[in-house]
Amino acid sequence: MSQLDGIHDPHHHAWMVDMGHTQETHSAQVINEDRKEFMVFMAGPPGTGYESGTFKIRLAFPDNYPNGVPEAKFLVPIWNCHVDWDTQKVIFDRVDEGEPLFTIEESLKYIEAIMKSNQEEKESIYVKTTQFWTVYTAQGRLGPCPDMMQKLGQLQDMGFGERDSILALSRSEWDADQAVEAILAGSIADDEPSHNAPSTSSAFY
Known part of the structure; x- marks a missing residue:
């Protein structure tokens, strides 16, 4: 899509404006402008099992942006009850509320919120597991x-x-x-390691 086409397409124009604002506040890079797709690096929120980790996420938005639900996938594997453990895609819970609005900013806030959720019990198996994965995949320093x-x-x-x-x-x-x-029993898929996994000896996904 040319820059002129983007001006005439209000959805594309809205995404481009929001993308510009995002790049002012986040480490983000456009991958495919036509698909409204970009990558962003997010730091693990302090006080969670993800603290000190750095997570690379790819997001793509529908043609009718900001209507509809984006696709967000962790390229640095994460353990989170709102992320499909196999595909590493974020599960957006608002999809049953009609046609939701997800701007780039709202999507990033949603991802940050799910990383902060269920982190109250620091000694719980869930929090310890999130910390374990952060060390192994996101170069976290808290120690499993x-x-x-x-x-x-x-x-x-x-x-x-x-x-x-x-x-x-x-x-x-x-x-x-x-x-x-x-x-x-074979319930753990024997997939090849992802090419998007970080290039460290501890990257297992």
Whole structure:
């Protein structure tokens, strides 16, 4: 789409204006202007299991922006109850409220909000799991729970791969026996590692 076409398309023009504002406040890069697609880097919110991690997210918006629901996918894997663990796509809960409005700003605020949710109980399995994933995929510095590291080592000593072991343990709330059963049952997909995973030795997704 040419710049002139964008001026005549109110939805495209609105997205371009909002994108310009976003680039003033975030580290964001347009990938495909026609698809209203961009990448953004977000820091893990302080006081959460994501603290000190850096997350790369790709967002794409519908043609009738800001109407409809965007597609947002974590390119740095995250453990979050509002993100599909397999596809790493954000689950937008407002889709049942008719035709929702999601501007770029609202979408980023939504993502930040889901990262802050369910973080009250610092010793809960959920929060510890979010912290574990942050260390392994987002270069977080808080350090994973020693007990979780021990269970991961236990599964790896049995010959299971790092990625499958972490996924199985996370889904089973770190019950090693259940994790082994899940892997043996084939319920953990044996996918190739994502090319979008960070280039560190600990990137397992």
